[in-house]
Amino acid sequence: MTTTPLESLIEAMAGAVVEAQTRIEQAQVAHLADYFDEDNRPKSVVIRMPSMQAGAGENDEDLYRAPLLPLVPTTSLRIKDVEISFDAELGAFFAADNADEDGIQAIDKGRWAFLSRVRKGSVALDTNASQRSRDTGNVHVKLRVEGVEPTDGVSRLTNHLAMTQGVFQTFRPGD
Template sequence: MTATPLEGLIEAMAGAVVEAQARIEQAQVARLGDYFDDDNRPKSVIIRMPSMQPGSRDGDEDLYRAPILPLVPSTSLRIKDVEICFDAELGPFHDEDPSARGVEGVTDVGESRWAFLSKVRKRSVALDTTARRRDNGLGKVQVKLRVEGVDPSDGVARLANHLAMTQGVFQTFRPGD
């Protein structure tokens, strides 16, 4: 039997979920860079619109610059919940002696206020995750991961709001100019 400590398996799964969320966040930060050029100026679109400036005549047009970031939805993703199901056979229980971890005892009170936890005898159970299932052969793991959209962070919302305030008419011209 290939035994895996249950707590090690749970720590590994929790670590995988934390790592997945970190990668989602990294991808979202990288995506934010798509809205800026190589000199970190906001990318924008220029729209030609009939002029509404005072003194404008028929046919006059305004060039309106709008940064792209405030024009697109900026919903972020985060992991909402994870459900992990697996088949395994229970192995033997193990009692771990604290001295086996190299813990001798704390002599200085300031050394660690949580040091007493290292003196606690730990009990663990081993799992055989390669155990055969009656219906599908080897042990099976099912992972369900659900993500949800969340509002943008305060920083992204402020940036988009500031960029929105910079948009506007930057030139008016008449046909034939």
């Protein structure tokens, strides 16, 4: 019989959800980098448009530069909720011996020192129990993501880039 402490299983599942959200955020940052060149200048598209400048002739054209980032919708995702279900049998109860009488232990993580309540006991789960019975013992995970509004930083960057777009040169026939 292979058993796992219930606390460890819950911590592992919560850790997996946090790691999944971290990977989503990293992918979004990497996608944002696609809109900038190797010198961190915004990539842009140059469009030739009929000139709207005062005194422009019929065939005059303006070169209009538009950064790409404000031209496309920025999609941000986050994990909305997670539902995990599985079949298991309760195993043995183990008493912990790593805490003082009150179950309080000091944990030092550099400047993030804090007191943590340490479990006094642990319940083991046999997650293979259903495999020995007629059930298959599958874990069922339902993960829902949702689109969220761009962060304030992305919105400000997009707005600033949108303000930098515009005509930068006018061509006249024969130039």
